[in-house]
Amino acid sequence: MTEHPAARTVPARTAYHHGDLRAQMIAAVRDLVETHGPDGFSVAEAARRAGVSSAAPYKHFRDRxxxxxxxxxxxxxxxxxxxxxxxxxxxxxxxxxxxxxxxxxxxxxxxxxxxxxxxxxxxxxxxxxxxxxxxxxxxxxxxxxxxxxxxxxxxxxxxxxxxxxxxxxxxxxxxxxxxxxxxxxxxxxxxxxxxxxxxxxxxxxxxxxx
Amino acid sequence: MTEHPAARTVPARTAYHHGDLRAQMIAAVRDLVETHGPDGFSVAEAARRAGVSSAAPYKHFRDRxxxxxxxxxxxxxxxxxxxxxxxxxxxxxxxxxxxxxxxxxxxxxxxxxxxxxxxxxxxxxxxxxxxxxxxxxxxxxxxxxxxxxxxxxxxxxxxxxxxxxxxxxxxxxxxxxxxxxxxxxxxxxxxxxxxxxxxxxxxxxxxxxx
DNA sequence: CCCTGGAAGTAAGAGTTGCTAACTTTATCC
DNA sequence: GGATAAAGTTAGCAACTCTTACTTCCAGGG
Incomplete structure (x- = not known):
């Protein structure tokens, strides 16, 4: 992914599949925890916010x-x-x-x-x-x-x-x-x-x- | 079952329906929290331990x-x-x-x-x-x-x-x-x-x- | 003494969640 | 240009929360 023209130093944006879930999941969960309390979060909701299916996070994290x-x-x-x-x-x-x-x-x-x-x-x-x-x-x-x-x-x-x-x-x-x-x-x-x-x-x- | 001889000051034991859930639920949850962590408890499991159906606790508590x-x-x-x-x-x-x-x-x-x-x-x-x-x-x-x-x-x-x-x-x-x-x-x-x-x-x- | 009302239980079910399995898409490497 | 593997999807199971409707049992008044 790095030898394409340019603008690909950071895999951040709009890559084919998603790019960088994991970081985005962590950010989403941080938000949820902050607004709904430490246990008021669900991986399903966080995935929803990241715009992916509820099973996607499990490619990056073993479990909740x-x-x-x-x-x-x-x-x-x-x-x-x-x-x-x-x-x-x-x-x-x-x-x-x-x-x-x-x-x-x-x-x-x-x-x-x-x-x-x-x-x-x-x-x-x-x-x-x-x-x-x-x-x-x-x-x-x-x-x-x-x-x-x-x-x-x-x-x-x-x-x-x-x-x-x-x-x-x-x-x-x-x-x-x-x-x-x-x-x-x-x-x-x-x-x-x-x-x-x-x-x-x-x-x-x-x-x-x- | 209360006007029998005595020993019925506390409605604690084996009443017809149950007697004192609520206290028993609190005790069960305390145990669960202690053994499985603060979030490793479920009202269903606590009800199970108290020997009642999973809907019974909601007669005593509004929610989890x-x-x-x-x-x-x-x-x-x-x-x-x-x-x-x-x-x-x-x-x-x-x-x-x-x-x-x-x-x-x-x-x-x-x-x-x-x-x-x-x-x-x-x-x-x-x-x-x-x-x-x-x-x-x-x-x-x-x-x-x-x-x-x-x-x-x-x-x-x-x-x-x-x-x-x-x-x-x-x-x-x-x-x-x-x-x-x-x-x-x-x-x-x-x-x-x-x-x-x-x-x-x-x-x-x-x-x-x- | 019955009978009616309410408290406390049950069973069934809707909706959400955690996680897995099987499949598809995409990028990369030889 | 395929094989491979990473990263996504859908489908689905089991468990959990909580609601609704029904049942059971006790209590007090006529």
Missing amino acids: AEILRGVVGEAMDRLRAAMEAGAATYPAGSVEAVAAVGLAYVSFARTEPGVFRLAFGLTEGHENDPDLRAKGEDAFGVVVRCAAACLGLPPDDPHVQACAYMLWSFVHGHSFLTIDSKRSVASTSIDDWAYLVTVARGILGQGIRA | AEILRGVVGEAMDRLRAAMEAGAATYPAGSVEAVAAVGLAYVSFARTEPGVFRLAFGLTEGHENDPDLRAKGEDAFGVVVRCAAACLGLPPDDPHVQACAYMLWSFVHGHSFLTIDSKRSVASTSIDDWAYLVTVARGILGQGIRA
């Missing part, structure tokens, strides 16, 4: 769960990228950089609560998939590196690991609570950024020692 | 989602009770009492990860149900009261509310992470109890101020 895993994997990549971008907006080693990573996490959960729930809420064998596990570890690695830079310790230092875990669980819980109950921290007259900076300082600074 | 909500409601009651029991094992106002509440929370998530996910993972209109919202607030209230006692402030004090929210999100995130990835805090050579006490002290003590 594998489609979900595809969506989660793609979401994890975007989440990690957002975290890295957040960290890059502040000087390396600063507490603000750590807080920015947390803010990216929370923002992701807020703007895509459906996929966020899908990724972390139901298990579905997510944690049994080595690929997804690796992506999760990669995302965690962003926190670890920021914490390490902030503390001036190597990333594999146990204290760094413990602090990173605390930060992660804090932000993870905050994310879930905000999208669950709409209970914003604002109800306690604190906005997200101040909250996250406070927490990061408390855990990494003179605060909580593990 | 309402059954789920019933399970979540029951779980919330048990969770709150466990938290209260945890708090009662240590002197009121002590940091240990706060940590005990957190431990009860985490223990619940560990022993019933399926229903925990069901309760907090998928939304499904859970937060739109006023009954479930109330139960959630009740559980949060346990944390608030413990934090207030510990800080020597009234429960409606903003600082108390902020601290309670921090504690909750911390424990919530920790619970999710442990059941998700089996990443125990043990990997950082800290056990749960020490971890929770440390965190509670950090947030309530001289530590993080909001």
Whole structure:
């Protein structure tokens, strides 16, 4: 398909059969999950939206769960990228950089609560998939590196690991609570950024020692 | 069958038709969710286990989602009770009492990860149900009261509310992470109890101020 | 004591879904 | 220019949700 004249670098558009289902399926499912909740999706409906028969997706995915895993994997990549971008907006080693990573996490959960729930809420064998596990570890690695830079310790230092875990669980819980109950921290007259900076300082600074 | 000698205070057993489906359905669904994951349940299978036809449950629940909500409601009651029991094992106002509440929370998530996910993972209109919202607030209230006692402030004090929210999100995130990835805090050579006490002290003590 | 009303069950069925099997179309490779 | 394989189609089965119409059993009033 590549030695034809040109305009075929990406197999994206209107190929004979379809071109790139799989990517289109993942996009469709992401939309469905976002609008109808994590379980309010069906492969039939997603196929319908992609304009193919309901059996077509099974040429690209083994079953329903594998489609979900595809969506989660793609979401994890975007989440990690957002975290890295957040960290890059502040000087390396600063507490603000750590807080920015947390803010990216929370923002992701807020703007895509459906996929966020899908990724972390139901298990579905997510944690049994080595690929997804690796992506999760990669995302965690962003926190670890920021914490390490902030503390001036190597990333594999146990204290760094413990602090990173605390930060992660804090932000993870905050994310879930905000999208669950709409209970914003604002109800306690604190906005997200101040909250996250406070927490990061408390855990990494003179605060909580593990 | 009720005016026989006695032993009929509870209509539990072998009534003519059935007696108390609804309770039995909730129990069956809880089991299914626990063994097959939050979405690996069907009302048909639950009805089968309860020994009734697949249409019977619809005499007691409007639809599938309402059954789920019933399970979540029951779980919330048990969770709150466990938290209260945890708090009662240590002197009121002590940091240990706060940590005990957190431990009860985490223990619940560990022993019933399926229903925990069901309760907090998928939304499904859970937060739109006023009954479930109330139960959630009740559980949060346990944390608030413990934090207030510990800080020597009234429960409606903003600082108390902020601290309670921090504690909750911390424990919530920790619970999710442990059941998700089996990443125990043990990997950082800290056990749960020490971890929770440390965190509670950090947030309530001289530590993080909001 | 019957009988009527309603609560709680059943059976049957429509519509949707997950997934498979068998077949067709299209691009590529030798 | 065919064989091959990838990627699509239709048809269909089993399971599931939920509805409708019917049945069974208990309870209270005359």
